[in-house]
Amino acid sequence: xxxxxxxxxxxxxxxxxxxxxxxxxxxxxxxxxxxxxxxxxxxxxxxxxxxxxxxxxxxxxxxxxxxxxxxxxxxxxxxxxxxxxxxxxxxxxxxxxxxxxxxxxxxxxxxxxxxxxxxxxxxxxxxxxxxxxxxxxxxxxxxxxxxxxxxxxxxxxxxxxxxxxxxxxxxxxxxxxxxxxxxxxxxxxxxxxxxxxxxxxxxxxxxxxxxxxxxxxxxxxxxxxxxxxxxxxxxxxxxxxxxxxxxxxxxxxxxxxxxxxxxxxxxxxxxxxxxxxxxxxxxxxxxxxxxxxxxxxxxxxxxxxxxxxxxxxxxxxxxxxxxxxxxxxxxxxxxxxxxxxxxxxxxxxxxxxxxxxxxxxxxxxxxxxxxxxxxxxxxxxxxxxxxxxxxxxxxxxxxxxxxxxxxxxxxxxxxxxxxxxxxxxxxxxxxxxxxxxxxxxxxxxxxxxxxxxxxxxxxxxxxxxxxxxxxxxxxxxx
Amino acid sequence: xxxxxxxxxxxxxxxxxxxxxxxxxxxxxxxxxxxxxxxxxxxxxxxxxxxxxxxxxxxxxxxxxxxxxxxxxxxxxxxxxxxxxxxxxxxxxxxxxxxxxxxxxxxxxxxxxxxxxxxxxxxxxxxxxxxxxxxxxxxxxxxxxxxxxxxxxxxxxxxxxxxxxxxxxxxxxxxxxxxxxxxxxxxxxxxxxxxxxxxxxxxxxxxxxxxxxxxxxxxxxxxxxxxxxxxxxxxxxxxxxxxxxxxxxxxxxxxxxxxxxxxxxxxxxxxxxxxxxxxxxxxxxxxxxxxxxxxxxxxxxxxxxxxxxxxxxxxxxxxxxxxxxxxxxxxxxxxxxxxxxxxxxxxxxxxxxxxxxxxxxxxxxxxxxxxxxxxxxxxxxxxxxxxxxxxxxxxxxxxxxxxxxxxxxxxxxxxxxxxxxxxxxxxxxxxxxxxxxxxxxxxxxxxxxxxxxxxxxxxxxxxxxxxxxxxxxxxxxx
Numbered sequence: 001x002x003x004x005x006x007x008x009x010x011x012x013x014x015x016x017x018x019x020x021x022x023x024x025x026x027x028x029x030x031x032x033x034x035x036x037x038x039x040x041x042x043x044x045x046x047x048x049x050x051x052x053x054x055x056x057x058x059x060x061x062x063x064x065x066x067x068x069x070x071x072x073x074x075x076x077x078x079x080x081x082x083x084x085x086x087x088x089x090x091x092x093x094x095x096x097x098x099x100x101x102x103x104x105x106x107x108x109x110x111x112x113x114x115x116x117x118x119x120x121x122x123x124x125x126x127x128x129x130x131x132x133x134x135x136x137x138x139x140x141x142x143x144x145x146x147x148x149x150x151x152x153x154x155x156x157x158x159x160x161x162x163x164x165x166x167x168x169x170x171x172x173x174x175x176x177x178x179x180x181x182x183x184x185x186x187x188x189x190x191x192x193x194x195x196x197x198x199x200x201x202x203x204x205x206x207x208x209x210x211x212x213x214x215x216x217x218x219x220x221x222x223x224x225x226x227x228x229x230x231x232x233x234x235x236x237x238x239x240x241x242x243x244x245x246x247x248x249x250x251x252x253x254x255x256x257x258x259x260x261x262x263x264x265x266x267x268x269x270x271x272x273x274x275x276x277x278x279x280x281x282x283x284x285x286x287x288x289x290x291x292x293x294x295x296x297x298x299x300x301x302x303x304x305x306x307x308x309x310x311x312x313x314x315x316x317x318x319x320x321x322x323x324x325x326x327x328x329x330x331x332x333x334x335x336x337x338x339x340x341x342x343x344x345x346x347x348x349x350x351x352x353x354x355x356x357x358x359x360x361x362x363x364x365x366x367x368x369x370x371x372x373x374x375x376x377x378x379x380x381x382x383x384x385x386x387x388x389x390x391x392x393x394x395x396x397x398x399x400x401x402x403x404x405x406x407x408x409x410x411x412x413x414x415x416x417x418x419x420x421x422x423x424x425x426x427x428x429x430x431x432x433x434x435x436x437x438x439x440x441x442x443x444x445x446x447x448x449x450x451x452x453x454x455x456x457x458x459x460x461x462x463x464x465x466x467x468x469x470x471x472x473x474x475x476x477x478x
Numbered sequence: 479x480x481x482x483x484x485x486x487x488x489x490x491x492x493x494x495x496x497x498x499x500x501x502x503x504x505x506x507x508x509x510x511x512x513x514x515x516x517x518x519x520x521x522x523x524x525x526x527x528x529x530x531x532x533x534x535x536x537x538x539x540x541x542x543x544x545x546x547x548x549x550x551x552x553x554x555x556x557x558x559x560x561x562x563x564x565x566x567x568x569x570x571x572x573x574x575x576x577x578x579x580x581x582x583x584x585x586x587x588x589x590x591x592x593x594x595x596x597x598x599x600x601x602x603x604x605x606x607x608x609x610x611x612x613x614x615x616x617x618x619x620x621x622x623x624x625x626x627x628x629x630x631x632x633x634x635x636x637x638x639x640x641x642x643x644x645x646x647x648x649x650x651x652x653x654x655x656x657x658x659x660x661x662x663x664x665x666x667x668x669x670x671x672x673x674x675x676x677x678x679x680x681x682x683x684x685x686x687x688x689x690x691x692x693x694x695x696x697x698x699x700x701x702x703x704x705x706x707x708x709x710x711x712x713x714x715x716x717x718x719x720x721x722x723x724x725x726x727x728x729x730x731x732x733x734x735x736x737x738x739x740x741x742x743x744x745x746x747x748x749x750x751x752x753x754x755x756x757x758x759x760x761x762x763x764x765x766x767x768x769x770x771x772x773x774x775x776x777x778x779x780x781x782x783x784x785x786x787x788x789x790x791x792x793x794x795x796x797x798x799x800x801x802x803x804x805x806x807x808x809x810x811x812x813x814x815x816x817x818x819x820x821x822x823x824x825x826x827x828x829x830x831x832x833x834x835x836x837x838x839x840x841x842x843x844x845x846x847x848x849x850x851x852x853x854x855x856x857x858x859x860x861x862x863x864x865x866x867x868x869x870x871x872x873x874x875x876x877x878x879x880x881x882x883x884x885x886x887x888x889x890x891x892x893x894x895x896x897x898x899x900x901x902x903x904x905x906x907x908x909x910x911x912x913x914x915x916x917x918x919x920x921x922x923x924x925x926x927x928x929x930x931x932x933x934x935x936x937x938x939x940x941x942x943x944x945x946x947x948x949x950x951x952x953x954x955x956x
Contacts, residue, residue: 040551073518101625
């Protein structure tokens with residue numbers, strides 16, 4: 001009983017080693033545990049609860065726009081994967097192959113889905129006949145497998161959880177609208193729920209999804225100045241429909257090929273939250289997705305009435321937010337450090353003196369501000385403070401991104417920024433892939449996107465000096 | 479626009495061919511579509527929405543008892559699967575093996591999880607140190623793969639969706655309590671939400687889960703008199719802990735092996751609902767899990783004000799239940815048949831004459847009873863009727879199960895019942911596996927369970943005639 005838990009484990013500082021800081025946080029905040037299979041993690045209750053909150057919010061946004069959930073198989077026969085040439089070329093080198101069922105060798109190899117365009121196409125071919133069957137706005141929440149060489153929890157794992165939307169439409173216009181509409185959903189979610197500002201834009205041909213005519217992306221900037229592609233939305237035109245021979249009878253009684261989209265977001269978003277808001281004390285979670293929004297810590301709990309009062313407060317808050325109380329025999333100091341590490345947005349401390357004054361102490365995780373709040377005002381003050389944390393995190397992340405976004409008009413400028421200043425680089429581009437390849441080679445940066453919000457930062461391509469009209473975001477990326 | 483949809487497709491009658499009736503229903507009610515991989519189905523929106531309702535209800539029951547969701551990897555290295563001998567013997571013959579990652583042959587084969595005891599053991603070994611870490615009450619919602627020879631949608635598929643709970647405890651007593659407690663959760667859910675009466679009991683050694691000391695089950699009786707194992711809960715003792723060398727320091731400062739359980743339910747429950755409540759017109763869904771509880775059908779919708787009134791009614795009902803309106807140009811007759819086939823519990827018809835009288839017609843799916851209900855009373859009458867359907871379905875299923883449950887005191891009696899009367903057979907058993915094998919061979923029945931509610935239906939074993947104290951449920955099973 002009297003056994004004292006060891007003090008909260010130390011986390012490497014960001015400054016010292018950002019990569020080590022990151023893995024310390026995911027491990028010590030108990031988000032994941034490693035397993036015997038490289039790149040496949042066990043997501044622990046605290047990590048999974050964050051995912052459940054992400055999932056629940058996104059799912060209701062999808063459904064509000066008329067999307068329906070389905071579930072396709074996890075296996076794709078090799079012949080099905082091979083039907084769309086660009087698509088298979090992009091994915092075949094990194095899939096896991098099932099070759100035996102029990103003791104029998106399979107007649108045809110099956111890959112574990114790396115993404116499910118081919119399965120949805122097979123399904124749409126089976127169920128779409130007429131314009132009356134369109135559109136189909138489907139989504140699924142599953143896990144997929146990509147046999148990556150280098151892996152990191154949440155950011156690049158061999159198996160990861162995600163949602164993949166797959167829609168099919170009678171016209172190209174409608175499919176294009178869907179593609180952009182879903183990008184907007186992701187951007188709203190990132191900004192309003194994850195408190196993470198994003199740049200919306202379109203990928204260059206080089207960075208496009210295998211088989212897509214256009215790939216849209218939301219790009220965020222992490223604490224260390226690296227970019228993170230946070231979600232993508234793809235417009236396929238009728239390429240997949242032609243490859244899979246999906247046709248429908250339109251209102252004019254002629255056979256036509258339909259148009260398709262897909263869009264996805266993954267557990268990578270948890271990595272994005274960690275690297276956007278975290279600090280040297282550990283995780284910092286935006287209230288909208290925090291499994292516990294308020295942690296109640298009784299102080300001097302051995303004194304009469306303290307635990308009871310703390311429990312009463314917890315019960316009251318339980319009606320308006322996600323609250324927990326810690327009544328273990330660890331010291332208050334240990335608890336403060338523990339829940340800071342776990343990124344709980346608000347800590348409520350309550351001891352005998354507070355009770356005398358009919359008050360409690362509320363401490364914000366993001367900036368450590370303390371407020372003494374009357375117990376009578378809890379139901380109004382706690383939501384206000386949670387909102388302040390949510391907004392405060394967004395403002396801080398936005399300020400940092402702006403501070404870490406640079407402009408380069410010439411190659412020398414770009415090389416200088418890329419070498420010395422982590423962050424986004426805005427620069428003009430002529431449209432030639434050779435310039436992307438060259439900047440990757442010389443500066444280690446890739447094109448993140450052609451943003452919807454264009455600026456004219458120079459007249460010529462930052463790389464080759466030819467006239468250029470498009471501004472790109474460049475950066476080192478996860 | 480004027481194109482008329484073809485009439486609702488016909489369903490084979492149950493009487494004529496029950497198996498064909500079943501596959502007609504799952505296909506034509508648009509629950510699933512077949513795919514190119516045998517035994518792997520595409521679950522369509524209507525089927526998946528039923529699963530989401532099942533999932534949401536069960537998940538909140540689990541969480542109310544303190545369980546937390548996690549997510550383990552889908553791959554198990556062969557050496558990990560091999561650690562518990564009975565377990566691997568039970569599962570290895572029916573797993574799918576991944577042997578290649580991209581173009582490289584793997585050093586060790588990985589199986590796609592058929593169940594995750596071994597992964598949870600590996601995880602518990604990594605995170606459990608002290609009695610303070612116990613119990614862990616974990617659950618996950620994932621899909622698993624078993625390479626079955628014979629497959630049927632929902633009932634026996636190669637990939638299926640499920641939840642698997644895995645818990646670990648300091649004492650055997652606590653683990654045993656958990657095993658039974660979770661069986662009770664399943665029984666409550668089957669009876670109260672699926673309107674499906676179940677027999678609770680324990681499996682004989684022969685029918686036990688591979689690696690378990692005891693397997694508890696809830697057994698339901700389908701329309702055709704076959705039994706369906708609807709969910710199971712396993713007590714493992716410390717067998718897995720010993721095989722995986724999981725130990726914890728107890729309060730007395732000595733190292734001990736913890737005790738484990740697992741429990742699961744699957745998309746098979748959807749098959750159970752179909753075969754418990756369905757009829758020759760198609761699906762019949764209990765309101766608690768029906769994606770649409772009320773379908774509103776405007777009659778003579780071309781008349782002024784009808785559609786508007788129907789939409790107004792739909793909006794009102796939307797606040798208290800899951801309601802949809804069908805405003806397509808299909809005929810009311812087609813719509814009636816369509817939503818009967820889809821098993822929507824209540825149909826609301828409203829036409830010009832109804833509007834004149836300030837009323838509508840409500841038709842129950844289970845018994846086709848019609849009620850004329852004042853529009854002023856909708857908010858009280860609709861929930862009452864939904865409740866009546868839910869209760870009515872349960873009562874009908876219970877009555878049928880009782881009618882189809884027989885008693886056999888001698889082998890001749892049992893053979894006669896097994897040949898002529900589909901249903902459960904209650905009979906005494908000496909405890910010898912040879913008698914189970916013999917009854918399987920002679921009568922085609924297997925032991926379903928030793929029910930918690932015992933009856934003394936004879937003095938001797940129905941098979942060998944030796945003295946017997948245990949009564950078993952026997953039956954042909956899915």
